[in-house]
Amino acid sequence: MEVSFKHVTLTYDNGVEVLHDMDFVIPDGQLVALLGPSGGGKSTTLNLISGLLHATTGEIDFDDVNVTDKDALQRGVGMVFQNYALYPHMTVLENIAFPLKMAKVSKAERNARAAELAKLVRIDDQLNKKPAALSGGQQQRVAIARALAKNPSILLLDEPLSNLDARLRVEMREEIRRIQQETGITTIFVTHDQSEAMHVADKIMVLQDGRIQQYAAPQDLYSNPANRFVARFIGEPVINEIEAESVKDLLKLPASAKYVGIRPEAILAHSGRNKKVPVKITNVSSFGRDRNILMEFNGTELVSTNELDFEVGKNEHVNFDLRGVFVFDEDGNRLEGLAK
Ligand SMILES: Nc1ncnc2c1ncn2[C@@H]1O[C@H](COP(=O)(O)OP(=O)(O)O)[C@@H](O)[C@H]1O
Ligand SMILES: [Mg+2]
Missing domain, CATH: 3.40.50.300 (P-loop containing nucleotide triphosphate hydrolases)
Incomplete structure (x- = not known):
């Protein structure tokens, strides 16, 4: 029915x-x-x-x-x-x-x-x-x-x-x-x-x-x-969120962008000619097969679920896989037009 x-x-x-x-x-x-x-x-x-x-x-x-x-x-x-x-x-x-x-x-x-x-x-x-x-x-x-x-x-x-x-x-x-x-x-x-x-x-x-x-x-x-x-609401660990202001030099964002959400699997080790995102590794936690790498970027804590070969306390570079990056305005509406 x-x-x-x-x-x-x-x-x-x-x-x-x-x-x-x-x-x-x-x-x-x-x-x-x-x-x-x-x-x-x-x-x-x-x-x-x-x-x-x-x-x-x-x-x-x-x-x-x-x-x-x-x-x-x-x-x-x-x-x-x-x-x-x-x-x-x-x-x-x-x-x-x-x-x-x-x-x-x-x-x-x-x-x-x-x-x-x-x-x-x-x-x-x-x-x-x-x-x-x-x-x-x-x-x-x-x-x-x-x-x-x-x-x-x-x-x-x-x-x-x-x-x-x-x-x-x-x-x-x-x-x-x-x-x-x-x-x-x-x-x-x-x-x-x-x-x-x-x-x-x-x-x-x-x-x-x-x-x-x-x-x-x-x-x-x-x-x-x-x-x-x-x-x-969807996803575990919860999506990372950064104020648009603090990534405006790293991502080309629409003018009314306020928040940038980044899925934990979209934080990758830096490679190629992508813009480097500087982070400090703050913790690595493992539960069974899952490994979470916590890092600080510009005062915001981020989590990656990738197998990154990073040690706690080190400064490293990552980049964002744009397929897992979403941009929102002040009211939480999704914005299109994200580019590198
Ligand atoms: N009998 C009722 N009289 C007045 N308000 C109600 C009544 N039942 C639910 N509500 C209100 O309706 C809204 C939705 O409730 P509900 O459908 O039970 O939500 P959920 O099942 O998602 O928890 C809530 O704000 C709740 O307080
Ligand atoms: Mg109910």
């Missing part, structure tokens, strides 16, 4: 407009992540898709059907929240089958469907246990199976992994990706964790202050950020 928002806004009862002119299409069969800091409007957007909230202005379509005025039940979406809210007195099988019981599906039929879904989410060896006897990851598998019970056209997940520890979070994000690919269901996944979004999504919508900052494939967000906010 394709989801489209046409100039949608949402004003809560207190009169504050929290979503502004949301205009986008979520393609059928894809996994799209809504990514952004807390308060950015992710849950509000998801609740507008589910029908738990109604657009103040604008239109929402599922494929060619205008669902703007339809309620949650009529829209037929499946939802999973951060607190899985499983029924504690029911077994795994009963939890998964419950939406079908409510829909008056026969016992034999709903148990067969629940068993099939349990297999899909790989919880079929726990069917007779109560939720309290399951780990957090297993509970979340049950919640996903339950959300899929009625064959929804869209699966909505609101920070489904936030309550899990780091290792389980990585395992479960792969599982969500696998389940989405096996079922082919259009899935919208809310997270504030950029690396989670980068790993699972076909496309990422970056939201801040109720506005879409950029909506693109993960790699595009990284290599072609639309603005300073996206450049800083």
